[in-house]
Amino acid sequence: MILGVICLAQLTVLLDNTVLNVAIPSLTTELNASSADIQWMINAYSLVQSGLLLTAGSSADRYGRKKMLAAGLVLFGVGSLVAGLAESSAQLIAARAGMGVGGALLMTTTLAVIMQIFDESERVKAIALWSTVSSLGFAAGPLLGGFMLDHFWWGAIFLINIPVAVLALVAVLALVPESKNPAGDRPDLLGALLSTLGMGAVVFAIISGPEHGWESGQVLLAAGFGAVMLAAFVWWELRIEYPMLDMHFFRNERFIGAVAGSILVAFGMGGSLYLLTQHLQFVLGYEPLEAGLRTAPLAVSVVVLNLLGVGARLLAKFGTPVTIASGMTLIAAGLASIATLGGQSYGGMLLGLVVMGAGIAFSGPAMANAIMSAIPPEKAGVGAGVNGTLAEFGNGLGVAVLGAVLNSRFAGLVPAAVGAVSLPAAMAAAGGPAEREQIRDAFASGLETSQLVGAVAVLVGGLLAALLLHRAERIVER
Numbered sequence: 001m002i003l004g005v006i007c008l009a010q011l012t013v014l015l016d017n018t019v020l021n022v023a024i025p026s027l028t029t030e031l032n033a034s035s036a037d038i039q040w041m042i043n044a045y046s047l048v049q050s051g052l053l054l055t056a057g058s059s060a061d062r063y064g065r066k067k068m069l070a071a072g073l074v075l076f077g078v079g080s081l082v083a084g085l086a087e088s089s090a091q092l093i094a095a096r097a098g099m100g101v102g103g104a105l106l107m108t109t110t111l112a113v114i115m116q117i118f119d120e121s122e123r124v125k126a127i128a129l130w131s132t133v134s135s136l137g138f139a140a141g142p143l144l145g146g147f148m149l150d151h152f153w154w155g156a157i158f159l160i161n162i163p164v165a166v167l168a169l170v171a172v173l174a175l176v177p178e179s180k181n182p183a184g185d186r187p188d189l190l191g192a193l194l195s196t197l198g199m200g201a202v203v204f205a206i207i208s209g210p211e212h213g214w215e216s217g218q219v220l221l222a223a224g225f226g227a228v229m230l231a232a233f234v235w236w237e238l239r240i241e242y243p244m245l246d247m248h249f250f251r252n253e254r255f256i257g258a259v260a261g262s263i264l265v266a267f268g269m270g271g272s273l274y275l276l277t278q279h280l281q282f283v284l285g286y287e288p289l290e291a292g293l294r295t296a297p298l299a300v301s302v303v304v305l306n307l308l309g310v311g312a313r314l315l316a317k318f319g320t321p322v323t324i325a326s327g328m329t330l331i332a333a334g335l336a337s338i339a340t341l342g343g344q345s346y347g348g349m350l351l352g353l354v355v356m357g358a359g360i361a362f363s364g365p366a367m368a369n370a371i372m373s374a375i376p377p378e379k380a381g382v383g384a385g386v387n388g389t390l391a392e393f394g395n396g397l398g399v400a401v402l403g404a405v406l407n408s409r410f411a412g413l414v415p416a417a418v419g420a421v422s423l424p425a426a427m428a429a430a431g432g433p434a435e436r437e438q439i440r441d442a443f444a445s446g447l448e449t450s451q452l453v454g455a456v457a458v459l460v461g462g463l464l465a466a467l468l469l470h471r472a473e474r475i476v477e478r
Helices: 002-018 021-030 035-063 065-084 089-117 120-151 161-175 189-212 217-239 247-251 253-283 288-307 310-318 320-341 347-373 377-413 423-429 433-477
Strands: none
Touching: 002 065, 002 089, 002 120, 002 161, 021 035, 021 120, 021 253, 021 288, 035 065, 035 089, 035 189, 035 377, 065 089, 065 161, 089 120, 089 377, 120 288, 120 347, 189 217, 189 377, 217 247, 247 253, 253 288, 253 320, 253 347, 253 377, 253 433, 288 310, 288 347, 310 320, 310 347, 320 347, 320 433, 347 377, 347 433, 377 433, 423 433
16 A cells, blocks of 8 residues: 555656646647747756755655655645646746655655565565556656646646645555654755756756857856856765765766666657657647557556566566666667658657667666665665656756757758747748748658657667676676
């Protein structure tokens, strides 16, 4: 029953990571949102959450995982209410940032509670089910979002979180036992601030590049500020007694390999799903629910293979490096299939989604195991924070980078549309059917380029992760 409650809370947060994707056309029209606005609606949540995950994890270890889990549900529910009633892009972006605070508490405490309440004989099974729910939530968001948009207005995709959060809160208070480490580390608030500012500034520069020019003062200033903040974060973490992230972990090649793999899988997946829903609606002409249904094979593939335990058996037989390399190669192949075969039809896209799902089922558990095994068991919350930070940062960076590649390619192919901040605006400004077709083809070409960039990033990440993990295992054997 406790695991069911934990998974319910986890599912709510992860659904919200992707449920917004299918609402992009509605938000573009009803809130007059630009492409940069849309990216910030998605990234505000991811970046705030990723910046706070480590602090949330260490706070849960010190002050109580049950307390932080309950607080996260309250904050997430209130943020969802504000988001659902937002009347402008700025209000929605601010509400999404607030939801990110609650999401950070939920992401870290769910895994930390599992680590505490299950013994070693049951823990592997519990984490496998937790991972399955995580994958389901990540991929099923567009399906739920499409259903809600077909029957209600866009704000309903946020308001639906409220009854779920209330139900989960009651169950947490009634069922989940309190656990904490009173001698745990103090929260590193300055570290959280520096990391959030740094990541936010870097992603802002990436989003602004196509619109303002990569050499513009605004973009260079944001990129420079982000680099300084991230450097200050590293400097601070190396010098304080209770760091949010112990930088000495990065001396462990096993940890570095798993980190590289996790970021680039999330990069490819987050950016790909952001682009995929636009492809289905803007290029192939599907309605929101139809688009959501057509992303479902990704979720089905992940869930079926996880429930069958294929990834765990592969890990036991071939080891961590081979399993991660195989999984990430499949993810890259799936992205390439979508880019090259899914341009004007759903067939190639379907193949890509199934192959990507298999790759996630193979590589995900292996990478989580590699990360958690490199962190001391008494820091369960911090370990969960590291795991979640990588996923959230990679997801936000994927949306920003692949979105920027799309915008740059689109603007380069259709110079007249540079002043139009979105595809619908460019289509509205078109002079006739021939120009509209040219604009649509340019957008499809931009999507193809972006997906291929994601595929290359995931493939390189998989090979790098496998190499580092293999070297680390050889050192241990010696």
